[in-house]
Amino acid sequence: MQASKEAIARGKKLNMLSLVVWSSIVPPLPMLLVTLILDKPATVLYALINLKALSVFSILYLALISTVIAYGIWGTLIAKYPAGKVAPLSILVPVIGLITAQIVLEEYLSVVQWLGAAIVILGLLISNFFGYLRNSKIDKN
Incomplete structure (x- = not known):
């Protein structure tokens, strides 16, 4: 709510969806690094080559629906209400x-x-x- 008040004081509206999208770009990089440390690169490559349609759908659902939309709504509520x-x-x-x-x-x-x-x-x-x-x-x- 504080960030929202500061944005309003500057004559702007806080865009929580943008905040969620930009903050979602960072985590895949360290996660990829940890994956490469824990698994052999050949294992990671094999998993990527053999992705099934259900796996792709699950990734898109988790990335778009549950993360971007849900946290976008959550952020909007947090910015608007206590x-x-x-x-x-x-x-x-x-x-x-x-x-x-x-x-x-x-x-x-x-x-x-x-x-x-x-x-x-x-x-x-x-x-x-x-x-x-x-x-x-x-x-x-």
Whole structure:
């Protein structure tokens, strides 16, 4: 939020998507270096030559959808709202992952998984709306 305020003070708008894209360019280089240290170059070359369509799709999905778009949205929310309001939403990631796995991969979710998801959602509702309701009662008094 501070970076957003500074950008507004300069008469500009903070472009979080641009920040995410530029910061995503750096990690592949050290990761490639670590890969070459841990594996033989021939192994890396073999893996690259024998990439399957599903692997390419997975890489593109992880690079474009989950990284650029998701972190772009996350960054926009952090720039616009206080971190204390946005950060708790990150605990929805496993819940969304479970539900997506059930829909896309037709996985069976156990009662414990559904219970865990319900507890996470209930906790978010309580933490967000209980404080709001409590503060609105205080304001009335």
